[in-house]
Amino acid sequence: MTQDVKEIFGGPGGSLAAKVRTLAPSMTRSMQRVAEAVAGDPAGCAALTVTGLAELTGTSEATVVRTARLLGYPGYRDLRLALAGLAAQQQSGRAPAITTDIAVDDPIADVVAKLAYEEQQTLADTAAGLDTAQLGAAVTALAGARRTDVYGIGASGLVAQDLTQKLLRIGLIAHAHSDPHLAVTNAVQLRPGDVAIAITHSGSTGDVIEPLRVAFDRGATTVAITGRPDSPVTQYADHVLTTSTSRETELRPAAMSSRTSQLLVVDCLFVGVAQRTYDSAAPALAASYEALAHRHRSTPR
Amino acid sequence: MTQDVKEIFGGPGGSLAAKVRTLAPSMTRSMQRVAEAVAGDPAGCAALTVTGLAELTGTSEATVVRTARLLGYPGYRDLRLALAGLAAQQQSGRAPAITTDIAVDDPIADVVAKLAYEEQQTLADTAAGLDTAQLGAAVTALAGARRTDVYGIGASGLVAQDLTQKLLRIGLIAHAHSDPHLAVTNAVQLRPGDVAIAITHSGSTGDVIEPLRVAFDRGATTVAITGRPDSPVTQYADHVLTTSTSRETELRPAAMSSRTSQLLVVDCLFVGVAQRTYDSAAPALAASYEALAHRHRSTPR
């Protein structure tokens, strides 16, 4: 019934390539070579033994096993099994649909199609990679918070505002901060039971980490929404929500896909909180809907 | 060395059960027990080692291997890989069945799955419904504009800011306005060759229509991004970009899907403009990337 999200979305397949991308930064060079080989040709690698794959990638067995571990499997044997599953799925028709990057001379219709496809992919990857336990914990914290501060800069700042707008609509007290100084100043006011959320794709944006650290020190429940689960920001985060990292191209900066991913996480948080606080959220939602409808009706023309 | 993968997964997926039936007569009793176990629960057996499967079926390792051979595999290892593939296929065959609305008592994992699915749907709808001619025209206007003003209120305001941020990154002059008065004040400054973009889901948000009207009257090229192609806002729009309108539910306000849809349109605009102005856009993108990299503390590997 409630089968794991991972399995719903392209199974290990979609999420494996995504996992490789997400984890690549925390991998050593040789491990990256292995990960690449695996993501590039799952079927081929499934036919190889540890030794074979080690030779293919010009590394050692130990490195292959290490990579398998990092990808979340207990050992190479299990990675191999997963690869076999993936290979079978690919074989069975569902083409991997390796879209080429958006090129400078692509006609506009292609641009639309490719962008839509890539963003869909991003959504699937994000959903697959999201830790529902962490998400649940964050939701619980939010639902019971006295107040919530959200930190984000640049593109992430917009996501922070989006979350804030939503939370306000269901009657929670939330503020978005994109000014680092004000953010810190406000973070000092937080206390246990409050929630602070930092949104940063790189996980290394000092201006966002700093207020989260302050909030953390103050005893507030802290949440990080980042694409790098091992980045500095997570060290002050009680709960880490991982967004997906897709390959960045010149015409499609990382900010673009990370935004899509972050927004999905934010939506999940919102809906989760709305569920938990349904009795108060529902009337609040209805009220704000009413108020807006009125505003539309009354406007001229 | 293991045999080629193609042979392992040869033939249609469910052929294993059939093969078991065909070969059953030529099997000994213990082998039949093994074959039955394998055909009955491929996924479960895939998780077992030879020894495990031998114990489960009350036989010996040798018998398991013999059965694997009879089924056409070079050994148990390969049978196991095939089983894993089969299990994966079975798994993915199960329809998502997440078409129902999000309910108050949905577990968090379902929420994630449903939200992701719905947003994917929204993207597909938007891409399908987008008029590429209109989009192309808007892109051309933007690429040649002296300056661009973007109007949006509430959730659409964030989308407006997103577009603005992007355009600024490729060296265009763009401003987002969410204050109706300031928006109008600025719209007055526009002249032919400039571009004004109004973003509103309902198409009836007076505060956004008004500045667009002013810009239109001033001779600027006007664009409307709206979910209602027949709404008031389009009357002052030279180009109308339609976003998709999905059904609204209590826990998932319209703002949520319209935002996804609007962002896709905005991304298309951005990439389109970046293509047209590639020679100046590429260096600008690289430069802003560089500048940001410095703001991030040394990223850990």
Add this chain to the structure above:
DNA sequence: GTCACCCATGAAAGATATTTTCGTTTCGGT
């Protein structure tokens, strides 16, 4: 610039899993 330290890496030892061998058991036929 030098030193000390840490971390990535692969070689090889150690542990598991798979395959093979071979002797025992079982069963049908005479």
Add this chain to the structure above:
DNA sequence: ACCGAAACGAAAATATCTTTCATGGGTGAC
């Protein structure tokens, strides 16, 4: 009951996977 052939499993042999450990290269501190 006896013989022979096939079925079967225990255990040896082999392949495969995992862990340990020594080495070298790079990095930061001084």
